[in-house]
Amino acid sequence: MxxxxxxxxxxxxxxxxxxxxxxxxxxxxxxxxxxxxxxxxxxxxxxxxxxxxxxxxxxxxxxxxxxxxxxxxxxxxxxxxxxxxxxxxxxxxxxxxxxxxxxxxxxxxxxxxxxxxxxxxxxxxxxxxxxxxxxxxxxxxxxxxxxxxxxxxxxxxxxxxxxxxxxxxxxxxxxxxxxxxxxxxxxxxxxxxxxxxxxxxxxxxxxxxxxxxxxxxxxFELPSPALISLAFQAKGVERAMADLLAKLFAGQSMSAVARVVDASRKEHVLHGVKFEQALVNAAMEASQQHGMAVKVLRSAGRDLQVLLHQAQGMPAREIADAIGVSHTTVLRSIKSNA
Missing domain, CATH: 3.40.50.300 (P-loop containing nucleotide triphosphate hydrolases)
Structure with a gap:
């Protein structure tokens, strides 16, 4: 001065x-x-x-x-x-x-x-x-x-x-x-x-x-779902999945996003689990520990599983059989997250 x-x-x-x-x-x-x-x-x-x-x-x-x-x-x-x-x-x-x-x-x-x-x-x-x-x-x-x-x-x-x-x-x-x-x-x-x-x-x-x-x-405030989605995308996650994951991470911090992505990459490298599946598993576990409502957790988890199977080219009826829900539920999930 x-x-x-x-x-x-x-x-x-x-x-x-x-x-x-x-x-x-x-x-x-x-x-x-x-x-x-x-x-x-x-x-x-x-x-x-x-x-x-x-x-x-x-x-x-x-x-x-x-x-x-x-x-x-x-x-x-x-x-x-x-x-x-x-x-x-x-x-x-x-x-x-x-x-x-x-x-x-x-x-x-x-x-x-x-x-x-x-x-x-x-x-x-x-x-x-x-x-x-x-x-x-x-x-x-x-x-x-x-x-x-x-x-x-x-x-x-x-x-x-x-x-x-x-x-x-x-x-x-x-x-x-x-x-x-x-x-x-x-x-x-x-x-x-x-x-x-x-x-x-x-x-x-x-x-x-x-x-x-x-x-x-x-x-600095806790990030909005839109910012959480951007944070996942910045770490290489496809937008459709990032948007769904953002619903699971409502009320959580950016450091929580970084932790689950890093843990999923390690799971992929060390155990051969597909990164996307490891990410869904880690996100579900983290959200459950955070106290996410069971209804929201179940709904988001179902949508993520539908997205994973859809990305593999599986038709809606086979997805329904694979995750144990109705064909209509799968179609509704695909439409709402398109």
Missing amino acids: RVRRFTSLVRQSDEALAAAVMPMVTGTAMRRHDTSSAPPVDSDTKLPLVRFESPDQPAAEPVLSPEATVAVTRLLKERESADKLTAAGLVPIRSVLMSGPPGVGKTMTARWLARQLHLPLYTLDLASVMSSFLGRTGANVRAVLEHAQREPCVLLLDEFDAIAKRRDDDSDVGELKRLVTVILQTIDDWTPMSLLVAATNHGELLDPAVWRRFDMRMN
């Missing part, structure tokens, strides 16, 4: 100097080479305080709601146009707060942002950061924040509510309450060189002042 103000003042009298300073604000100069300093470690255990992911590692594009897609597009546009914005005395988005239930794509979105910005992703490792020693947790968090402002990166503070709880929570010790104040000040002065992403499953636990500090706030 101070560098940005300095740049604005210098530009009035010395354009050359301002141009030299500008890369410090936008981070473009820093992105031309790899980060040089080692990530911070806990002084006692020597364990790294962050998990590192290279910008060269592949990352799948998240399937997001229209609102979240607009927000991500805007963020990327501002970050990629940092030079242009800075020249106009403006600052690109520096910090994002993502809230929503587990498994809806917050971490995946942070990873995707890092890849699109060609920056490494550092994820705060709470297991290493939290310490029973007085003052150590605060020192660890400060070390991570300082490192991320020296080295251009995307810093993900996952489970943000663990370190940014409401300061009126009487169950917390004074150290954590002081840490919230430090975090608030850090967000205010965050360098545009790096992108700060905080993610929480429990937005109601965050200190109220935290919400106001972030440049952008994104709310």
Whole structure:
């Protein structure tokens, strides 16, 4: 922040100097080479305080709601146009707060942002950061924040509510309450060189002042059936089956979709079960464990079996005999899912 103000003042009298300073604000100069300093470690255990992911590692594009897609597009546009914005005395988005239930794509979105910005992703490792020693947790968090402002990166503070709880929570010790104040000040002065992403499953636990500090706030909700279908299709599932599976996964998360697809592929590789059949079996089991109503589960399972047999070229009457339902029921299923 101070560098940005300095740049604005210098530009009035010395354009050359301002141009030299500008890369410090936008981070473009820093992105031309790899980060040089080692990530911070806990002084006692020597364990790294962050998990590192290279910008060269592949990352799948998240399937997001229209609102979240607009927000991500805007963020990327501002970050990629940092030079242009800075020249106009403006600052690109520096910090994002993502809230929503587990498994809806917050971490995946942070990873995707890092890849699109060609920056490494550092994820705060709470297991290493939290310490029973007085003052150590605060020192660890400060070390991570300082490192991320020296080295251009995307810093993900996952489970943000663990370190940014409401300061009126009487169950917390004074150290954590002081840490919230430090975090608030850090967000205010965050360098545009790096992108700060905080993610929480429990937005109601965050200190109220935290919400106001972030440049952008994104709310992730459980995906709609249409988004779940798209998520299955993105993993190679045919649309007709993806639409039926989406009915089974109503109220479930994107991570649940990923789990059943991965489990089905393993079943195919290890035991020779056809992927589509393994996927139907895994989806039925997952939905039953999730508490799907028996009537809905039975109906969706029947439609999926009809689709599987139909894909093999089996006529309706043979499908009816194979799955133990009437010929009329099979025809109705085929018509409703055509």
